[in-house]
Amino acid sequence: MENMKYLIIDQELYLISEQDLRKVYEAEGHCCGSCNEWTLQNLRETLLDIMSRYKPLKVDLTQLPDDQFAEKSEINLGDDLPF
Numbered sequence: 307m308e309n310m311k312y313l314i315i316d317q318e319l320y321l322i323s324e325q326d327l328r329k330v331y332e333a334e335g336h337c338c339g340s341c342n343e344w345t346l347q348n349l350r351e352t353l354l355d356i357m358s359r360y361k362p363l364k365v366d367l368t369q370l371p372d373d374q375f376a377e378k379s380e381i382n383l384g385d386d387l388p389f
Contacts, residue, residue: 315353318362326356 311327313320333349 313356315357319365320356320360320362322356322360326359330356 309324310321311324313322313327313330329352330349333345333352
């Protein structure tokens with residue numbers, strides 16, 4: 307089985323093949339050298355192709371890891387501690 311990689315597109319997480327991720331990197335590389343409508347169109351086509359072939363994973367991307375850590379580590383200093 308081929309290695310799978312994570313990719314976020316439009317705030318959705320996809321688990322895609324390493325080969326498809328290389329296609330995205332190639333399209334981005336052509337775009338970064340000279341951004342024009344044709345190279346951007348190639349990147350857009352590549353991402354739309356991935357979105358049509360893979361289903362996004364169900365995850366909540368609205369919280370940052372720091373926010374999640376802060377929720378778990380809140381300390382209530384008003385409690386009487388037994389020591």
